[in-house]
Amino acid sequence: MSRLVVASIGPASSVQDGGRLGAQRYGLTVSGAMDRLSLAAANTLVGNEPFAAAIEIGPFGASFTAREGAVRLGIAGAPRNADVAGHPVAMDTSITLKDGETLTLGFARGGAFTYLAIEGAIKGEPVFGSLAVNARAGLGSPYPRPLQAGDAFTVDAASGASELRIELPKPAAGPIRVLLGPQDDEFDEANKALFLDSEWKISATSDRMGYRLEGPAIKHLHGHNIVSDGTVNGSIQVPGNGAPIALMMDRGTSGGYPKIATVITADIGRLAQTSAGTAFHFKAVSMAEAQDEARKFAQAIRSLPDRLRSSDTVALNIAALSDANVAGYAVSAVDAGTWQVTAEP
Amino acid sequence: MAATLSPPRLLPSGDSAVTVEFSRTIDDIANQRVLALDKALAASPIKGIAETVPTYRSLLVHYDPGLIGFDALGDELLALASQPLRPATKARRWRVPVAYGGEHGIDLEDVAKTLGTTPDDIVARHSGGDYKVAMIGFTPGWSYLSGLDKFLHMSRRQSPRLLTPAGTISIGGVQAGIQCLAAPSGWHLLGRTPVRTYQLHRNPTFLTEPGDRVTFFAIDHKTFEEMDRAAEAGEIVAEQVDA
Numbered sequence: 001m002s003r004l005v006v007a008s009i010g011p012a013s014s015v016q017d018g019g020r021l022g023a024q025r026y027g028l029t030v031s032g033a034m035d036r037l038s039l040a041a042a043n044t045l046v047g048n049e050p051f052a053a054a055i056e057i058g059p060f061g062a063s064f065t066a067r068e069g070a071v072r073l074g075i076a077g078a079p080r081n082a083d084v085a086g087h088p089v090a091m092d093t094s095i096t097l098k099d100g101e102t103l104t105l106g107f108a109r110g111g112a113f114t115y116l117a118i119e120g121a122i123k124g125e126p127v128f129g130s131l132a133v134n135a136r137a138g139l140g141s142p143y144p145r146p147l148q149a150g151d152a153f154t155v156d157a158a159s160g161a162s163e164l165r166i167e168l169p170k171p172a173a174g175p176i177r178v179l180l181g182p183q184d185d186e187f188d189e190a191n192k193a194l195f196l197d198s199e200w201k202i203s204a205t206s207d208r209m210g211y212r213l214e215g216p217a218i219k220h221l222h223g224h225n226i227v228s229d230g231t232v233n234g235s236i237q238v239p240g241n242g243a244p245i246a247l248m249m250d251r252g253t254s255g256g257y258p259k260i261a262t263v264i265t266a267d268i269g270r271l272a273q274t275s276a277g278t279a280f281h282f283k284a285v286s287m288a289e290a291q292d293e294a295r296k297f298a299q300a301i302r303s304l305p306d307r308l309r310s311s312d313t314v315a316l317n318i319a320a321l322s323d324a325n326v327a328g329y330a331v332s333a334v335d336a337g338t339w340q341v342t343a344e345p
Numbered sequence: 346m347a348a349t350l351s352p353p354r355l356l357p358s359g360d361s362a363v364t365v366e367f368s369r370t371i372d373d374i375a376n377q378r379v380l381a382l383d384k385a386l387a388a389s390p391i392k393g394i395a396e397t398v399p400t401y402r403s404l405l406v407h408y409d410p411g412l413i414g415f416d417a418l419g420d421e422l423l424a425l426a427s428q429p430l431r432p433a434t435k436a437r438r439w440r441v442p443v444a445y446g447g448e449h450g451i452d453l454e455d456v457a458k459t460l461g462t463t464p465d466d467i468v469a470r471h472s473g474g475d476y477k478v479a480m481i482g483f484t485p486g487w488s489y490l491s492g493l494d495k496f497l498h499m500s501r502r503q504s505p506r507l508l509t510p511a512g513t514i515s516i517g518g519v520q521a522g523i524q525c526l527a528a529p530s531g532w533h534l535l536g537r538t539p540v541r542t543y544q545l546h547r548n549p550t551f552l553t554e555p556g557d558r559v560t561f562f563a564i565d566h567k568t569f570e571e572m573d574r575a576a577e578a579g580e581i582v583a584e585q586v587d588a
Contacts, residue, residue, distance in 0.1 A: 021395060021396060022395075022396050023485075023551070024396055024398045024405075024407070025396065025397060025398050025481060025555065026481050026485060026543065026550075026551040027481045027482045027483055027484055027485045027486055027487050027543075028485045028543075028551075127550075136484065136526070137484070137485050137543075138545065139545070179357050179360060180357075181356050181357045182356035182358045182364045182366075183356070227369065227370060227371055227400075227401050228401065228480070228482060228483075228489075229364060229366070229400045229402065229403045229405065230358070230362075230364065230398040230400055230405025230482075231358075232358045232359050232361070232362045232405070232407070233359075234359055235358065235359070252482065252483045252484065253398060253482045254398070254400055254482030254483055259358070262357070262358055262359030263359065264359060264360050265359065265360050265361055265410075287357060287360065287415050290359070290360035291360045291410040291414060291415060293360070294361060294410045294411070298411050
């Protein structure tokens with residue numbers, strides 16, 4: 001066994017997995033990764049199940065040190081500068097830290113959450129099948145709270161497998177797609193149009209419970225109190241002040257505000273990775289389209305292993321890029337694929 | 346009876362859940378139909394359903410659109426929901442101890458004043474009630490109860506408290522509640538129970554189920570302390586009886 005020690009970490013970083021299913025009827029919310037595709041990509045890089053528990057790193061920087069042996073890691077999600085002892089590490093690749101080596105990750109450059117998967121996965125005591133941190137309910141393993149410097153994971157010793165990169169499908173661009181409802185009839189046509197036609201920004205006060213949306217006030221038809229009913233990931237509720245809140249993975253399981261629309265499954269991770277202050281729009285789609293996209297999204301996750309490539313060529317390119325850095329060229333490349341193109345004119 | 350039951354509304358909650366809505370208001374018949382549909386789905390599961398969440402007036406059904414589509418699921422849910430309500434089967438009943446008033450129920454005096462009666466009368470009416478767990482939600486174990494004495498119906502506090510203690514027994518609007526974890530609340534706090542409706546590492550983790558019956562009985566503050574220690578050590582401390 002080896003250990004992975006959290007040398008430094010910012011707030012909003014915690015162990016997350018595919019979520020805690022089956023206890024919403026008792027008021028226990030699902031939690032789990034904010035961006036499931038990136039969690040699955042990080043896990044796939046090191047041969048884990050797609051929704052195995054990994055470290056969800058919030059927007060700030062973090063560093064991790066291998067102790068008592070080597071540790072193999074997979075990194076995916078919001079892009080950031082990463083290096084081991086001054087050597088750059090590309091996003092969407094696996095890397096093996098030798099005993100004593102430290103992986104340093106900078107601030108997220110676009111997006112919010114980066115996933116660090118550990119070969120053999122994080123070990124702990126599952127509750128309702130999940131290690132995901134739900135700080136309010138005191139759940140999560142090995143730490144039932146956000147991570148802090150000094151925390152350490154007992155992990156499998158690195159297998160020595162050759163390093164891989166993963167060629168992810170190009171992320172969808174454009175508006176965040178929603179299905180209207182379940183309470184769209186609590187709003188008149190003008191206010192539904194206002195919701196769909198306006199430019200929105202995510203407030204800096206957002207968290208894993210909900211993303212507060214900044215834009216025009218949406219008015220209700222019959223007031224803002226409904227009898228509480230169930231919520232889902234991506235429910236967009238409109239409280240009394242008219243400022244919508246998109247409910248995320250740590251949401252309450254029930255809520256008493258009308259829900260004008262619901263983000264489609266395929267776009268929840270994209271919404272989660274929209275930085276505070278970035279302008280975006282919503283777009284209403286049909287049930288048929290939303291379910292078709294949900295099936296494609298599930299298929300994209302199932303087929304991630306087919307997207308693994310040897311990272312040898314990238315390693316060479318990283319060396320070239322290091323030279324470029326030394327020579328004073330600005331390097332803005334974000335992922336392994338782009339770097340490769342850059343290095344092969 | 347079956348002919349008088351109107352079909353529920355199927356409201357899409359995104360691409361992977363549907364809200365089966367029986368009523369827009371708090372209504373005991375609607376809640377019975379919610380729990381009946383929930384029970385029917387537990388007895389004969391429909392392929393693709395992941396989990397169900399009963400609330401006062403609707404059943405939220407989470408499903409996998411890779412296994413069943415909205416229309417096919419909707420048809421099956423409507424067929425099940427149209428079946429006549431059977432006479433209530435035996436439900437579990439919990440007798441829940443409550444330390445009323447004082448530091449454990451800081452709103453008891455004010456509630457009595459507002460309703461023009463004595464704190465003892467409020468305790469008698471609250472503990473004399475016959476309640477049903479209509480839903481569990483908001484935070485783990487928070488049990489929403491129907492069956493509150495009409496005399497005790499009163500609007501919620503103007504400004505919610507940011508933190509109310511674990512085990513709070515409170516009333517709000519037409520509802521009564523058993524709160525498990527410390528949480529914000531705009532309800533009126535009548536007392537505290539040592540009973541944990543949610544406790545990790547205890548079997549069962551969750552004590553109450555939607556549909557369970559609940560009655561309360563008063564305990565003094567010394568008994569509360571004793572039971573609280575026992576509960577912390579994993580005892581259930583609520584009495585279970587067959588209804």
